[in-house]
Amino acid sequence: MGLIILRCVFVMVSIGLAIIVINSGVIHETSEWMTWAVFLGLPGLSVGVILLDVFIRQKHLDIISAVYFGMIVGLFMAYVASLALAPLFSTDDPAPGAQQHLRAVQFNVQLVLGLVFCYICISLLIQTRHDFRFLIPFVEFAREVKGSKPLILDTSVVIDGRIADVLETGIFDGELIMPKFVIGELQGIADSSDRLRRSRGRRGLDILNRLRANADVDLTIFERDLPEFTGQPVDLKLVILAKHMEGKLVTNDYNLNKIARLQGVKVVNLNDVANALKPVFLPGEHIDVRIVKPGEEPGQGVGYLEDGTMVVVEAGRDHINEQVGIAVTSVLQTSAGRMVFGRYEETKS
Numbered sequence: 001m002g003l004i005i006l007r008c009v010f011v012m013v014s015i016g017l018a019i020i021v022i023n024s025g026v027i028h029e030t031s032e033w034m035t036w037a038v039f040l041g042l043p044g045l046s047v048g049v050i051l052l053d054v055f056i057r058q059k060h061l062d063i064i065s066a067v068y069f070g071m072i073v074g075l076f077m078a079y080v081a082s083l084a085l086a087p088l089f090s091t092d093d094p095a096p097g098a099q100q101h102l103r104a105v106q107f108n109v110q111l112v113l114g115l116v117f118c119y120i121c122i123s124l125l126i127q128t129r130h131d132f133r134f135l136i137p138f139v140e141f142a143r144e145v146k147g148s149k150p151l152i153l154d155t156s157v158v159i160d161g162r163i164a165d166v167l168e169t170g171i172f173d174g175e176l177i178m179p180k181f182v183i184g185e186l187q188g189i190a191d192s193s194d195r196l197r198r199s200r201g202r203r204g205l206d207i208l209n210r211l212r213a214n215a216d217v218d219l220t221i222f223e224r225d226l227p228e229f230t231g232q233p234v235d236l237k238l239v240i241l242a243k244h245m246e247g248k249l250v251t252n253d254y255n256l257n258k259i260a261r262l263q264g265v266k267v268v269n270l271n272d273v274a275n276a277l278k279p280v281f282l283p284g285e286h287i288d289v290r291i292v293k294p295g296e297e298p299g300q301g302v303g304y305l306e307d308g309t310m311v312v313v314e315a316g317r318d319h320i321n322e323q324v325g326i327a328v329t330s331v332l333q334t335s336a337g338r339m340v341f342g343r344y345e346e347t348k349s
Contacts, residue, residue: 007050014046015039024104066125074118081117082110127224150175151268152242154251155185155234159204162270163250167217176219178208179241183221185234239263275333278307281340285328289342291316301344315344 018039086106151174157163158178166172186208189201211219228240235256242249248266251257260267281287289311291301301316313319313326326342333339 010050011043011046014042018042024107063126067122070122070125071118074121075114077117077121078110078114081113082106085109149266150177150245150247151250152177152179152238152245152247153182154238154249154253154256155182155189155204156252156256157250157270158182158186158207159189159200160252160270161203161207162274164207164210164214166270166273167211168214170216174218176211176217177222177241177245177247178211178219179238180221180223181229181234181237183208235259239265242266274307275338278309278338281328281331283328283330286325286345287311287328287340287342288323288325289313290323291320293320305340309338309340311340311342313342313344319344 018041021038021042022035151172153163153176167176186201186204189197190205192198192201211217222241226240226244228244229237232240235253236259238249238251238256239260241247242260242265243263248268249256249260250268250270251260252270257267257269287305289303289305291303291313293302294300294317295302295312299315299317301313301318301320303311303313303316305311311326313324314329316324316326325345327345328340328342330341331338332341
C-alpha cells in the first residue's frame, strides 16, 4: 500500500512540475502545442519510470545507495554552479519583462545543471561501488563486506559445472563475482576449432546462464579494468581482483590455487569440498561395492562408490561385474581423491 501511495504522489508531483514549467514563462503563450507537450510529457515520463520500476524486480542496496548519494552530491554541485553563473543573468534593464525572462532562463539552466551533475555523480558511484560502500544512513569508506566475502569465479570452476549444483543447495550465500575477462575467455574456448574445447566452453556459458537465471543467486558481472590488469594473464588478474575486493577465489585449477595462496588470497577449491563431503570409512567397517575391472596387483579388483571413490578389493579379481561385500582395511587420501582398500568377504549361506 505504501508503494502504491508513493507512485500516486510521484505522478501528482510530476503534473505539478509540468504546471510550474508552463507558468514559468519559458513557453510562449502562442505555442499551444508546446504547452500540451510539457503538460502530457512529464506525467507520461513519470508513468514510464514507474513501469520500469515494476519490471525491474531485483534491486541491490549498493546501487540504490549510490543513486541516493549521487543525487545529493549532484544537486549540491548544481547549486554551487548556479551561484557561480548568477552574474551572467543580471541585467541593467529595469523592464519587468526582461528581468522575468532572465529569471526563467536561470531557472531552466539550474534544472539542466542538476540533471547533468546528478547523472555524472550517480554514474561514477555505481561504477566504483566495489571500491567503497555507501550505506544509508551513513557512509562506510571501506571495501570490507559485512558477512560473507564475495566469491570470484574462475574459468575452470564454471566449465566444471558443479558450482551451480552447490549454489542451489544454499551453502554459499555471498555475492558471486564473474569478471568480464573470464567471460571473454569462455567465449574464446567456445569458439575454438577443437571440438572438445568448444563443447567445454559452451557448457561453461550454459552454466553461467543458469546462474544468472537463478533468482536465489546474487551474480554480478565485474566489467571494470583495473590498472593492475595491464599485461597480466587471466590467472593473475583473478588473484589481483580477489585481493582488490578482499574476496575468495573459487577454482579447480591446482596451479592457480597455489599462486593465490602464495599471494595471501583465500581459495575455495570445489575438489577439496567434494572430498570433504565424501563418507568416512573406518577399518573393519563393511560396505557393498560393484567390482568393474581388475586391479594392478594380482588378485585385486577395482570398484567405485556412487560418489566416485575408488575401492581396491583384495581377492576381488574373480568377481568382476558382481556386487560384493568387503571389509575396509585402510583408507588413503591423495591429491586425486580418496581411495578405500578392502578385503573380499564371502557371503555366508
